[in-house]
Amino acid sequence: RKEVEQDPGPFNVPEGATVAFNCTYSNSASQSFFWYRQDCRKEPKLLMSVYSSGNEDGRFTAQLNRASQYISLLIRDSKLSDSATYLCVVAQGSQGNLIFGKGTKLSVKP
Amino acid sequence: SQTIHQWPATLVQPVGSPLSLECTVEGTSNPNLYWYRQAAGRGLQLLFYSVGIGQISSEVPQNLSASRPQDRQFILSSKKLLLSDSGFYLCAWSVSRGNQPQHFGDGTRLSIL
Secondary structure, eight states, X not given: OOSEEEOOOOEEEETTOOEEEEEEESOTTOOEEEEEEEOTTSOEEEEEEEOTTOXXXXXXXXXXXXXXXXXXXXXXXXXXXXXXXXXXXXEETTTTEEEEOOOEEEEEEO | OOEEEEEOSEEEEOTTOOEEEEEEEESXXXXXXXXXXXXXXXXXXXXXXXEETTEXXXXXXXXXXXXXXXXXXXXXXXXXXXXXXXXXXXXXXXOSSSSOOOEEOOOEEEEEO
16 A cells, blocks of 8 residues: 555646545554645645644645544635645654655646 | 755756755754655655754665755765656755654756756
């Protein structure tokens, strides 16, 4: 089983749609979780951390289910500018090194 | 605020030539530093990380090496590049506590001919 698994997509959605990405991780000892966004040919940028209680930042909502080892990202009212690849990231080990999923590609169309 | 600088942005090198990519961080002390490679259509692969000056941990055996001569400077090197070294190289930093998010430089796109 891969350490961090994501549906590669692509997800093609119209503007204004709600879209959800899911991610599973294999190491139950993982301690921190993040979503990053990567635009084409650019560096990954931190979108949000994921907390056990779930957290929201504007149109973005992240959820963590430790029992199922499952992380989700919900984007509401999607914009053209949301088009990017979304990376699920898990921190584990004594150094807290990050394990990156391969990403889910989102394309928002007018 | 903290900033990370990575250069050059693009590089075209012949097979067998040496490589040196440099990364510097400003606005923080004693950061953890990381080098990643992202091959076309692939995920991020951690190459090296460093928790302090002169301390380098290698994640995968390879044709590359890393050095940290100063607290906020991280260098990726190779004596002889291979075709398989092509890719997008990213430097990142995080605070020295574990399990913190990492922040990336703009990356270097390396093409080997």
